[in-house]
Amino acid sequence: MVMAQSLFISLMQQNPQVLIDVLAPAWSLPILQRMAEVRQGICLPVTHKQLGVLKRWQLGRQLRVEQYNSAIVLPRSLKAALVPFFAGIPLRCGYRGEYRYGLLNDMRPLDKTLLKQTVQRYVALGLPGVASSPPTIPFPRLTVDKNNQRRLLQTLKLKNDRPVIGMMPGAVYGPAKQWPVDNYRDLAVMLVEQGYRVWVFGSQKEQDLGDRIATHVDIVNLCGRTELVDVVDLLAGCESVVCNDSGLMHIAAAVDIKVTVIYGSSTPVYTPPLSSRATVIYHQLECSPCFERRCRFGHYNCLRNIKTKEVMENLC
Numbered sequence: 275m276v277m278a279q280s281l282f283i284s285l286m287q288q289n290p291q292v293l294i295d296v297l298a299p300a301w302s303l304p305i306l307q308r309m310a311e312v313r314q315g316i317c318l319p320v321t322h323k324q325l326g327v328l329k330r331w332q333l334g335r336q337l338r339v340e341q342y343n344s345a346i347v348l349p350r351s352l353k354a355a356l357v358p359f360f361a362g363i364p365l366r367c368g369y370r371g372e373y374r375y376g377l378l379n380d381m382r383p384l385d386k387t388l389l390k391q392t393v394q395r396y397v398a399l400g401l402p403g404v405a406s407s408p409p410t411i412p413f414p415r416l417t418v419d420k421n422n423q424r425r426l427l428q429t430l431k432l433k434n435d436r437p438v439i440g441m442m443p444g445a446v447y448g449p450a451k452q453w454p455v456d457n458y459r460d461l462a463v464m465l466v467e468q469g470y471r472v473w474v475f476g477s478q479k480e481q482d483l484g485d486r487i488a489t490h491v492d493i494v495n496l497c498g499r500t501e502l503v504d505v506v507d508l509l510a511g512c513e514s515v516v517c518n519d520s521g522l523m524h525i526a527a528a529v530d531i532k533v534t535v536i537y538g539s540s541t542p543v544y545t546p547p548l549s550s551r552a553t554v555i556y557h558q559l560e561c562s563p564c565f566e567r568r569c570r571f572g573h574y575n576c577l578r579n580i581k582t583k584e585v586m587e588n589l590c
Contacts, residue, residue, distance in 0.1 A: 275302045276524035277393040278348060279414035280548065282311035285400045287412065295340070297333075297357060304503040305525075308416040318357075325353050334360020346399050347378065367399055390543055413548045414528040416506050423507040432494060432508075438471045439589065440509055440526065442517035443487060444480035444497075448567030450539035451518050453577050453585075459487045460582045461516065461589075466492045468590070473512065475505050475522060516589050519545060527552055534589045538577040539564050553588045555580055 275298065285292050296306050297316045306315035319333060320326035334357045343365065345358035350371030358366045359377045367380035374381065382404050389395045389408060397412075398405040427434065443458045445451035462472045474484040476497035484495030500508065506525060509515060514532040517523045519540045526533045527549035535547050537556035541563035546554070556562075562576045569576075 275305055276414050276416070276521075276528050277545075277548065278396055279309050279311065279416075279528065280393050280411050281346070281348075281396040281400050282309060283412040283414070284397050284409070286311045288400070295342075301502070304501065305416070305506075308418075308503065308506060309414075310417060327353075327356065330356040331360045333357055334362075337361040348396055348399070350384075352377070369395070369399070392545055393548060411548065413550070414524070415530065416525065416528045418510040418529065419503075419507050422504065423511055426500070426504055426508055427511070430494075430496065430499065432473065433471060434511055436469055436471050437513040438473055438511060439465050440512040440515040440517075440531075441472060441474045441487065442476060442515065442520060442522040442526070443474065443483045444476040444522075445518040445520040446479075447520075447540075450564070450566050450569050450574065450577075451520065451537075453518055453536045453538070453580060454574075455483050455486050457580075457582050457585070458483075458516075459489060461585055462487050462493045463490060464582065464586055465590075466490050470513075473508065475500070475509070514589055516585060523547055534585060536577070536580055536585065538562070538574070539566050539569070555585060555588060 282294050285294060293313050294311055295314050295316055296312055297318055298306060300317050303315040303317060306312050319329050338361055342363045345363045345366045347355050347358060347368035350369050352372040352374055355368060355374045355377035365380055366378045368378045369384040370381050389398055389405060393411055394408050397409045401409060441458055443455055465472055472493040474487050474495045474497060476484060478498035480497040484497035487493060488495040506529060509526050509529045509531060512531055515526045516534045519535060519537050523535055527547040533547050533549055533552045535552060535554050542554045542556055557576060557579055559576050
């Protein structure tokens with residue numbers, strides 16, 4: 275969703291009068307509210323794996339009153355193209371995917387050798403015609419709610435009297451994207467010894483990781499204690515962040531703070547942090563990138579070979 279903001283910004287640059295509504299899952303709507311280019315987010319009333327043809331048809335019929343001129347369909351699935359079709363939107367653009375002939379009438383081939391990055395593929399769909407070169411990528415920028423930031427500092431009893439370093443040790447994709455939690459813990463202790471405070475971010479699923487890192491009073495485990503938009507506001511209060519290649523990495527980059535990203539099974543060629551203030555640590559072993567959830571060799575050397583000292587030198 276954060277990478278999609280680059281598309282929204284590009285559309286606004288081409289036509290400042292354009293009105294952009296985004297059909298998206300309920301969980302992502304608060305993030306859309308932090309994008310100045312988006313007029314409104316529209317809740318998709320089905321789950322990720324649910325076809326839900328009837329619900330999609332009903333939503334499409336409801337959206338006909340908006341009289342949209344065009345729709346850009348980012349996912350390549352058949353079901354993603356149903357609502358724009360049911361809404362009767364005249365121009366429906368997307369990449370060739372799951373038998374979407376008829377559902378899309380501006381269907382484009384996807385040249386993965388030309389458009390190597392996900393964000394390039396998104397932005398290219400907002401430009402006229404088939405891309406002949408990688409498009410210019412405007413960096414995402416999420417707005418920060420200072421009032422909510424102050425509220426969170428108070429309710430969570432967070433101290434920011436010293437510089438704060440954020441950590442995001444999780445990665446939903448799997449352990450092949452996760453720098454060892456013991457390394458995060460050791461790094462956090464080193465940072466505290468140098469006068470920093472450390473806040474650990476993540477969902478309820480990462481609470482155990484946060485507990486293993488938060489071994490000092492100045493290391494606070496916030497995993498599962500905040501909403502996604504709260505993380506936006508709290509990250510804005512950090513001096514720097516260290517994280518894996520994950521969704522929260524993209525949020526940190528879009529808040530425009532210094533970000534140090536550790537890559538293992540994935541590659542910054544495909545999903546780089548979209549920020550001029552980002553540092554990438556990627557050893558690019560012979561077996562990398564494999565894009566596997568778990569290391570097929572069992573050693574995870576692409577991550578284990580990245581030492582705490584190396585990250586510390588890049589972070590501070």
